[in-house]
Amino acid sequence: MRQETVRLDTGGMWLWLLQRVTAVVLLLGLAAHVIATHALNLGDLSYDNVAGRLASGFFVAVDFSLLAAGLFHGLNGLRMVLLDYGFTGRAKTFLSWALLLVGLALFAYGTWALWPWLTS
Amino acid sequence: MSVKNRETANVGAGLWKGAGMWAWLFHRVSGVVLALYLVAHIWVISTAAAAGADDFDAMFKTLESPLFIVLDLALLAAVVYHAINGIRVILFDLGVAIRQQKALWWVVIGASVAVMAVFAVISFSYIASQGS
Numbered sequence: 001m002r003q004e005t006v007r008l009d010t011g012g013m014w015l016w017l018l019q020r021v022t023a024v025v026l027l028l029g030l031a032a033h034v035i036a037t038h039a040l041n042l043g044d045l046s047y048d049n050v051a052g053r054l055a056s057g058f059f060v061a062v063d064f065s066l067l068a069a070g071l072f073h074g075l076n077g078l079r080m081v082l083l084d085y086g087f088t089g090r091a092k093t094f095l096s097w098a099l100l101l102v103g104l105a106l107f108a109y110g111t112w113a114l115w116p117w118l119t120s
Numbered sequence: 121m122s123v124k125n126r127e128t129a130n131v132g133a134g135l136w137k138g139a140g141m142w143a144w145l146f147h148r149v150s151g152v153v154l155a156l157y158l159v160a161h162i163w164v165i166s167t168a169a170a171a172g173a174d175d176f177d178a179m180f181k182t183l184e185s186p187l188f189i190v191l192d193l194a195l196l197a198a199v200v201y202h203a204i205n206g207i208r209v210i211l212f213d214l215g216v217a218i219r220q221q222k223a224l225w226w227v228v229i230g231a232s233v234a235v236m237a238v239f240a241v242i243s244f245s246y247i248a249s250q251g252s
Contacts, residue, residue, distance in 0.1 A: 020213065023206050030199065038192065038239065042246050045180045047173035067162070074155035081152060106162050113166030 019076055022069040029066045054117040067110045075099045139222045147205050150198040157195060186247045196239050201232045 036059075041049055053059045079099050087095050168179040182188060205228045212218050 020210060023210065027203055027206070030203065034196065034199065038196070039242050042189075042242065043184060043250070045184065047169075047176040050169075050176075070158050071162075074151075074158045077151045078155045081148060102159075106159065109166050110162045113169040116169070 015076055019073060019080070022073040022076075025065055025069040026073055029062050029069065032062050033066055051117050054114070060118065063114065064111075067107060071103045071106055075103045139225045143205060143208070143221075143225045143228070146201060147209070150202040153198050154195075154202060157198075184246075184250075186250070189243050189247055193236070193240060193243055197232070197236055200235045200239075201228070204228045204231050204235075 036053065037045065054063070076099070079095060082095060083092065164179070168176045183192075205225075208221075208224050208228050211224070212221065217224055
């Protein structure tokens with residue numbers, strides 16, 4: 001087995017662990033999401049169709065966990081990639097905060113868009 | 121900066137050879153594509169949903185056209201590879217099957233092709249039914 005030199009201080013243990021946890025959430029939730037939209041309801045997708053799905057608590061839970069887990073996993077993944085290409089010190093701090101803000105903003109936007117279905 | 125040596129099969133930047141390199145590179149490229157797609161996905165869906173039922177249904181009409189179904193398949197290929205290779209990476213994190221990493225990558229490729237074949241059949245039969 002070959003030896004690789006690994007810098008252990010660039011990512012952070014908790015972010016690494018959350019990346020794995022959200023990966024498992026996405027494996028299950030994204031499977032449900034993709035099968036529901038791309039296999040079972042293809043050709044049948046509409047406002048009413050989505051409203052019908054969101055009437056079930058199960059799909060509300062799936063959609064919100066997908067929104068949160070997907071955003072975290074995607075943006076933290078981008079961060080991990082960018083950290084391999086010279087983001088250190090203040091640039092790293094700025095990058096982390098910028099991606100956190102982007103994530104929170106998109107979570108708020110996604111939630112705001114789901115709201116009419118959830119409350120009707 | 122703490123630097124340590126550890127045994128690894130999940131080849132990272134700086135180690136550039138063999139099946140592990142391609143597994144890592146595909147994972148990274150598909151990951152970046154998916155992250156950027158996710159932002160676009162949330163933006164497009166949420167904006168259309170907020171605009172009301174008519175705009176939302178008009179969006180789906182576009183998204184269910186043959187061009188977008190084929191683009192969907194390309195997206196799905198990235199999702200399916202990233203997901204199945206992700207299971208492989210998690211196994212290595214747990215210390216499982218590190219020495220079988222090369223063989224496992226071919227299992228990942230085989231499983232990805234099989235899943236994509238199912239989605240391709242669904243997608244192209246849908247496109248065919250649209251034309252009739």
